[in-house]
Amino acid sequence: MSSLTVFYIGLFYFATFVLVAGLTYRIYEYWKTPAPLSIPTTPAPTTRTGAVFRVAREVALFESLFKSNKWIWVFGYLFHIGLALVLLRHVRYFSEPLYSFLVFIQPFGEYASFVMVAGLAGLWARRFLVDRVRYISTPSDHLILALLIAIGISGMSMTFVAHTDIVNLKGFVRGMMTLDFQPLPTDANLLVHLFLVALLMIIFPVSKLLHAPGVFFSPTRNQVDNPREKRHIAPWAAALERDNS
Amino acid sequence: MAGPEFEVPKMSEYTEVPKIKEGAMAHAKSFPAAEASQTSLGFPWKLTDDWHDRAINRMGELLVKYRGLRVFMDACVHCGACTDKCHYFLGTADPKNMPVARQDLMRKVYRRYFTLPGKIVPWLVGAEDLTKETLDDWYSYYHQCSECRRCSVYCPYGIDTAEITMAGREILNTVGMGQKYTSEIIAKVFKIGNNLGLPGPALEDTLLGLEEDIEADTGVAVKLPLDVKGAEILLVTPSADFFSEPHVESLIGYAKVLHAAGASWTFSSYASEAGNFGLFNGNYETMRKVAMRIRDAALELGVKRIIVGECGHAWRIAYAFWNTLTGLGYGGNDPFSIELQKQLDPRYKQPSHICEYTWDLIQRGVLKFDKSLNDDRVITFHDSCNVARGSRMGDEPGGQFTIPRNIIRAVANNFHDMAPETIGEATFCCGGGAGILTDDLMEVRVKGALPRMNAYNAVAQEKGVNFMALICAICKAQFTKVVPYYGFDMSQIGGVHQLVSTAIKLEQD
Numbered sequence: 001m002s003s004l005t006v007f008y009i010g011l012f013y014f015a016t017f018v019l020v021a022g023l024t025y026r027i028y029e030y031w032k033t034p035a036p037l038s039i040p041t042t043p044a045p046t047t048r049t050g051a052v053f054r055v056a057r058e059v060a061l062f063e064s065l066f067k068s069n070k071w072i073w074v075f076g077y078l079f080h081i082g083l084a085l086v087l088l089r090h091v092r093y094f095s096e097p098l099y100s101f102l103v104f105i106q107p108f109g110e111y112a113s114f115v116m117v118a119g120l121a122g123l124w125a126r127r128f129l130v131d132r133v134r135y136i137s138t139p140s141d142h143l144i145l146a147l148l149i150a151i152g153i154s155g156m157s158m159t160f161v162a163h164t165d166i167v168n169l170k171g172f173v174r175g176m177m178t179l180d181f182q183p184l185p186t187d188a189n190l191l192v193h194l195f196l197v198a199l200l201m202i203i204f205p206v207s208k209l210l211h212a213p214g215v216f217f218s219p220t221r222n223q224v225d226n227p228r229e230k231r232h233i234a235p236w237a238a239a240l241e242r243d244n245s
Numbered sequence: 246m247a248g249p250e251f252e253v254p255k256m257s258e259y260t261e262v263p264k265i266k267e268g269a270m271a272h273a274k275s276f277p278a279a280e281a282s283q284t285s286l287g288f289p290w291k292l293t294d295d296w297h298d299r300a301i302n303r304m305g306e307l308l309v310k311y312r313g314l315r316v317f318m319d320a321c322v323h324c325g326a327c328t329d330k331c332h333y334f335l336g337t338a339d340p341k342n343m344p345v346a347r348q349d350l351m352r353k354v355y356r357r358y359f360t361l362p363g364k365i366v367p368w369l370v371g372a373e374d375l376t377k378e379t380l381d382d383w384y385s386y387y388h389q390c391s392e393c394r395r396c397s398v399y400c401p402y403g404i405d406t407a408e409i410t411m412a413g414r415e416i417l418n419t420v421g422m423g424q425k426y427t428s429e430i431i432a433k434v435f436k437i438g439n440n441l442g443l444p445g446p447a448l449e450d451t452l453l454g455l456e457e458d459i460e461a462d463t464g465v466a467v468k469l470p471l472d473v474k475g476a477e478i479l480l481v482t483p484s485a486d487f488f489s490e491p492h493v494e495s496l497i498g499y500a501k502v503l504h505a506a507g508a509s510w511t512f513s514s515y516a517s518e519a520g521n522f523g524l525f526n527g528n529y530e531t532m533r534k535v536a537m538r539i540r541d542a543a544l545e546l547g548v549k550r551i552i553v554g555e556c557g558h559a560w561r562i563a564y565a566f567w568n569t570l571t572g573l574g575y576g577g578n579d580p581f582s583i584e585l586q587k588q589l590d591p592r593y594k595q596p597s598h599i600c601e602y603t604w605d606l607i608q609r610g611v612l613k614f615d616k617s618l619n620d621d622r623v624i625t626f627h628d629s630c631n632v633a634r635g636s637r638m639g640d641e642p643g644g645q646f647t648i649p650r651n652i653i654r655a656v657a658n659n660f661h662d663m664a665p666e667t668i669g670e671a672t673f674c675c676g677g678g679a680g681i682l683t684d685d686l687m688e689v690r691v692k693g694a695l696p697r698m699n700a701y702n703a704v705a706q707e708k709g710v711n712f713m714a715l716i717c718a719i720c721k722a723q724f725t726k727v728v729p730y731y732g733f734d735m736s737q738i739g740g741v742h743q744l745v746s747t748a749i750k751l752e753q754d
């Protein structure tokens with residue numbers, strides 16, 4: 001096996017470990033940090049089901065963003081829906097057998113990459129064109145967009161320009177999953193694509209990409225508006241009460 | 246009125262988003278708190294030698310106590326959706342008044358000390374060391390946020406800059422950089438029981454005087470009882486209601502309503518303040534200590550029901566936090582909560598807002614009005630931010646918008662709402678909330694009121710509106726002071742129960 005293959009195998013094990021362990025740790029941290037006061041942004045749902053739907057609408061429709069800014073919503077939505085389809089399409093490189101659903105979404109996934117990159121380009125343009133957004137942008141904000149666009153373009157170049165050896169690639173991926181290692185095809189665009197994906201996985205748990213788990217934990221969105229009917233008290237606040245009431 | 250030392254913004258038909266002007270409001274510095282009040286709050290009163298470590302430690306403590314802060318520090322994607330939502334940005338153009346930039350003042354420190362990339366590659370992720378200059382910036386810009394939560398409505402993750410401002414002020418207090426206005430008010434509540442520092446006997450005199458006024462005016466002996474043990478209802482209202490104008494007009498309105506309903510009710514001289522400035526500085530213990538006075542008074546007087554007067558932040562605390570802080574509400578099954586719950590009448594929401602109370606009476610046909618008495622007024626309603634985005638009235642989400650409007654329509658003939666993007670959950674702050682209502686921040690107050698003034702001016706021009714009704718003591722104080730800068734008369738500002746007071750028919754007994 002070539003040293004290149006060994007390097008990529010090591011890289012992906014490392015990236016997967018960082019992604020899974022890092023995210024698990026972050027989610028555990030959010031989970032165990034109490035929300036001591038009832039702070040849903042009202043009007044808010046008065047039932048748990050209602051609050052679950054509110055968060056679901058934020059995740060599926062970007063409801064608040066839609067109220068807020070139509071341009072960001074359009075670009076952001078295109079990007080994320082594109083990303084979701086592209087990711088689904090990629091399941092075929094991991095999954096054996098190939099479920100008919102995966103075959104069905106294949107063409108949508110391919111064109112979704114254009115949607116994704118277009119959305120990203122729109123978001124990036126805002127970082128230059130809108131003075132307020134320019135003011136708040138840090139280098140990392142630009143680099144994450146660059147990274148995602150580079151992943152998108154290197155991927156599209158394999159789908160639409162210079163095809164890579166998909167059968168061998170799948171062998172490589174399944175090999176890593178089953179510990180029966182296979183060599184990695186050596187097309188430059190594939191190597192670039194995979195390297196950048198690993199990088200994205202590594203930065204995920206330490207960057208603003210934490211908005212993905214964060215949206216589920218935001219107390220202003222996931223709390224039920226029922227403070228007069230239900231006493232909401234954090235463990236540390238209850239301890240304070242025992243000490244000095 | 247002495248001429249302002251700053252340029253009053255020009256009103257326009259819609260509030261336009263300005264081009265950013267860096268540093269435009271960097272000079273706004275609220276007066277620092279002095280020794281006496283800070284000591285009574287348990288904070289240092291000048292910058293401590295170990296300010297750096299103290300600040301970072303406090304931040305670390307807050308991050309494990311408050312999930313909101315923790316998630317908000319990480320989740321922001323710098324999308325920019327909130328950048329044009331803050332009235333202080335719209336009125337001043339200072340980019341640090343954009344919600345996300347206000348958050349970033351803290352986030353850059355958070356990243357530097359609490360995240361891996363911030364420790365290794367600070368320049369890449371906008372992380373910075375905590376310096377004295379950072380603290381000065383915090384002091385300046387965390388006192389240009391009225392914790393109105395408008396930004397939170399529009400952020401895709403609900404990031405609430407108010408929570409960050411509160412944490413920022415708490416850290417500033419911890420290192421000895423408190424703000425005079427809020428610090429002194431909280432100290433007054435600790436010592437005397439209300440924000441105005443009005444002692445029991447003075448309160449009694451005031452109430453007697455008001456009783457005489459009402460009787461002279463209406464011929465009916467409406468009472469304003471104080472410290473009546475065994476009364477059914479305890480009315481807790483912002484102390485400004487006792488003698489600020491136009492607040493007192495609403496106070497008279499509450500008394501008339503309670504009188505017409507034949508209620509047994511009382512004020513408390515011990516709990517003579519519904520307001521709770523503990524909220525503004527985000528200190529849980531302070532907020533709890535202030536709120537406990539109401540629990541204690543309720544237990545002492547043996548009341549069965551607690552009603553809160555017209556005040557925005559007070560209603561948020563009463564509605565959303567009293568149950569947590571003091572067990573005043575339902576659902577607690579610990580001895581502390583049960584003690585109070587046993588005493589309260591379970592048929593009613595605890596606490597209730599005075600508007601909930603009045604609206605219920607109106608629906609049941611208990612109150613009679615002569616609406617024509619309000620005919621000289623063409624009325625609009627300003628949704629106060631804490632009521633709009635931090636609380637509720639009635640059973641349905643959004644009751645906080647419909648109930649006060651329903652009351653106005655029941656007592657007056659001429660009502661017009663302001664533009665939809667400036668009311669309801671989208672309401673613009675008066676510009677004076679959360680400890681900004683102080684003369685040393687007049688420029689911030691006047692400029693922050695711009696979006697509201699534009700919306701008010703639009704209905705004044707188009708519909709002839711000449712009265713802005715509201716249900717918040719801070720909004721009332723802020724607007725009466727600020728509307729003259731925009732060419733309106735302060736008599737155009739008043740309470741919802743002021744309108745009720747004008748139109749209510751009292752029976753001679």
Ligand code: HEM
Pocket residue numbers: 058059060062065072075076077079080123124141144145148200209211212213215322323324401
């Ligand atoms: C639960 C899943 C997710 C939700 C609800 C979500 C939602 C959002 C929203 C509302 C925005 C702001 C609007 C915008 O700029 O597009 C955003 C931004 C962003 N999201 Fe997500 N997202 C999710 C997952 C992800 C994932 C998995 C990635 C990447 C691997 C990602 C990458 C980004 C990036 C890079 C931005 C910033 C775009 C910019 O710079 O303007 N998101 N996300």
Ligand code: SF4
Pocket residue numbers: 330331332333342343344347389390391392393394395396397405406407410674
């Ligand atoms: S809470 Fe209100 S004042 Fe503070 S940043 Fe948000 S919009 Fe501005």
Ligand code: SF4
Pocket residue numbers: 320321322323324325326327328344345399400401402403404
């Ligand atoms: S809207 Fe929310 S995520 Fe977007 S910049 Fe503002 S605070 Fe950050």
